Amino acid sequence: MKSKNMSKLLWVESIFVLTLILAGTAMAQAPSFRPVATVLQIMQGMVVPNSDVIFKVSHNPPKDDKEWTNVQNSAITLAEVGNLLMIPGRTSVYKDLIDTDIKRNGDWAKNAKALTELSTRAFHAASAKDIKELDAMNNELEATCEHCHATYHPLRGNEPLP
Numbered sequence: 001m002k003s004k005n006m007s008k009l010l011w012v013e014s015i016f017v018l019t020l021i022l023a024g025t026a027m028a029q030a031p032s033f034r035p036v037a038t039v040l041q042i043m044q045g046m047v048v049p050n051s052d053v054i055f056k057v058s059h060n061p062p063k064d065d066k067e068w069t070n071v072q073n074s075a076i077t078l079a080e081v082g083n084l085l086m087i088p089g090r091t092s093v094y095k096d097l098i099d100t101d102i103k104r105n106g107d108w109a110k111n112a113k114a115l116t117e118l119s120t121r122a123f124h125a126a127s128a129k130d131i132k133e134l135d136a137m138n139n140e141l142e143a144t145c146e147h148c149h150a151t152y153h154p155l156r157g158n159e160p161l162p
């Protein structure tokens, strides 16, 4: 009986050790991100061209499947841009403010997540060729750009740089 308990204990211990080893391996292999673009480059290179495609749907609805696919592609790209904006260490005039906010999951994070959620909605609307839905959500999308810029855009409207 005693030795049975002992072997049970050994078994539990080895599982514990194995778990520690596996956890250690998982931690060592955790991916690390290396931000390449500045926030401004992301805005100019990804956010502006792709949000333009979505904003335009209201005035200039897609005419064929190819144009709808284009709207889908822009929406899915913009959705992923929200994730890119959550990677800390990205250069911007307000880098420290942004990095602190990402850690606290504050306003920056909220706006970046809103960008992802709205763009995902836009993707589904584009898949359903639902102009009405895209039209309705464009105001919300624009408001998300404005909310974030109100705090984090260095120009803050026409105010000078800090």
Ligand code: HEC
Pocket: 039, 040, 043, 044, 047, 048, 051, 085, 091, 092, 093, 094, 108, 111, 112, 115, 141, 142, 144, 145, 146, 148, 149, 152, 153, 154, 155
């Ligand atoms: C999570 C915050 C955030 C969201 C959301 C966001 N932006 Fe920005 N945007 C910024 C910041 C910060 C800058 C300034 C970056 C810098 O100069 O370091 C910027 C800069 C810009 C600029 C450059 C202006 C200039 O000075 O040349 C444009 C254009 C722009 N954003 C468009 C948009 C549009 C359009 C959307 C919405 C579809 C959007 N942004 C959503 C944070 C955001």
